[in-house]
Amino acid sequence: MPIVTPISAQIAAEKAGVLAEALPYIQRFYGKTIVIKYGGNAMTEPELKESFARDVVMLKLVGINPVVVHGGGPQINDMLNRIGKQGEFVQGMRVTDAETMDVVEMVLGGLVNKEIVSMINQHGGRAVGLTGKDGHFIRARKMFLRGPDGQPVDIGQVGEVADIDPELVSLLDTRDFIPVIAPIGVGPDGAAFNINADLVAGRLAETLKAEKLVLMTNTPGVLDREGKLLTGLTPQTVDRLVADGTISGGMIPKISSALEAAVNGVGAVHIIDGRVKHALLLEVLTAQGVGTMIKRDE
Numbered sequence: 001m002p003i004v005t006p007i008s009a010q011i012a013a014e015k016a017g018v019l020a021e022a023l024p025y026i027q028r029f030y031g032k033t034i035v036i037k038y039g040g041n042a043m044t045e046p047e048l049k050e051s052f053a054r055d056v057v058m059l060k061l062v063g064i065n066p067v068v069v070h071g072g073g074p075q076i077n078d079m080l081n082r083i084g085k086q087g088e089f090v091q092g093m094r095v096t097d098a099e100t101m102d103v104v105e106m107v108l109g110g111l112v113n114k115e116i117v118s119m120i121n122q123h124g125g126r127a128v129g130l131t132g133k134d135g136h137f138i139r140a141r142k143m144f145l146r147g148p149d150g151q152p153v154d155i156g157q158v159g160e161v162a163d164i165d166p167e168l169v170s171l172l173d174t175r176d177f178i179p180v181i182a183p184i185g186v187g188p189d190g191a192a193f194n195i196n197a198d199l200v201a202g203r204l205a206e207t208l209k210a211e212k213l214v215l216m217t218n219t220p221g222v223l224d225r226e227g228k229l230l231t232g233l234t235p236q237t238v239d240r241l242v243a244d245g246t247i248s249g250g251m252i253p254k255i256s257s258a259l260e261a262a263v264n265g266v267g268a269v270h271i272i273d274g275r276v277k278h279a280l281l282l283e284v285l286t287a288q289g290v291g292t293m294i295k296r297d298e
Helices: 009-029 046-061 073-082 098-122 167-174 197-207 235-243 251-263 279-285
Strands: 033-038 065-070 127-131 138-146 152-164 178-182 184-186 192-194 212-217 268-273 291-294
Touching: 009 279, 033 046, 033 197, 046 065, 046 098, 046 178, 046 279, 065 098, 065 167, 065 197, 073 098, 098 127, 098 152, 098 178, 098 184, 098 192, 127 167, 138 192, 152 184, 152 197, 167 178, 197 212, 197 251, 212 251, 212 279, 235 251, 251 268, 251 291, 268 279
Parallel strands: 033 065, 033 212, 065 178, 127 178, 138 184, 152 192, 212 268
Antiparallel strands: 138 152, 184 192, 268 291
16 A cells, blocks of 8 residues: 655645635636637746646636647747748747748647647647637738838738637537647638737637636746836736837737737736746636736726
């Protein structure tokens, strides 16, 4: 028989307290959908990958419907480097020519997506991998950025979400599957488009009328110029932070997605630190915040 080491009364009380604290959150979010943008260190460090998979499976087992949208920027960069191609970004968006699009589809829709699906399934979940080309459920249109002179900037096969058909994801939810979605959309002519994962997650959360949108990052959240965490942001605050350069680069599409989701009915939007083990459970099932909450103006 295995030897069981007794725990102290204090540790036992602490563990029981954590479990009891989760109950009202489980009751509150039971049957609700939570869209999770999975990225950053949580996708690359083995210990964090495992804790994320366990978190997603636990949420599903207690009656919450997690929907995962993943990125894969570092993995795409690695593959581009292997073929001798340098990644290029404009205003936080990856410039995507035809060759880069082939790499994006191979890495996001294949290697990364299937690894996440396998990881969740190994921990007892029933994950299914998708891209927006499956059933054409993410329809895209070409994105043009605006240059300093006000003229449009063409960054290749980069898209924005034109429309999302929620039927496929909703069906998977009701059958106890966990959708894992690569942010690749399809244009009117069938061409693939690379779409920023934060933008897909935000629009999907709106479409599914999600209770929460959780964006996992490599920072504690949105920080001010002194490096202090900003715990609550509104559209007016964000406009000011973008104007003075506090929010820049890759954080811009993340914040834009979060704001749009909050304004369009998502219950709460959180930018959390994916470098913290079990950050997802801490955010959803405890009173302990681990990032920045985005809310619409009252």
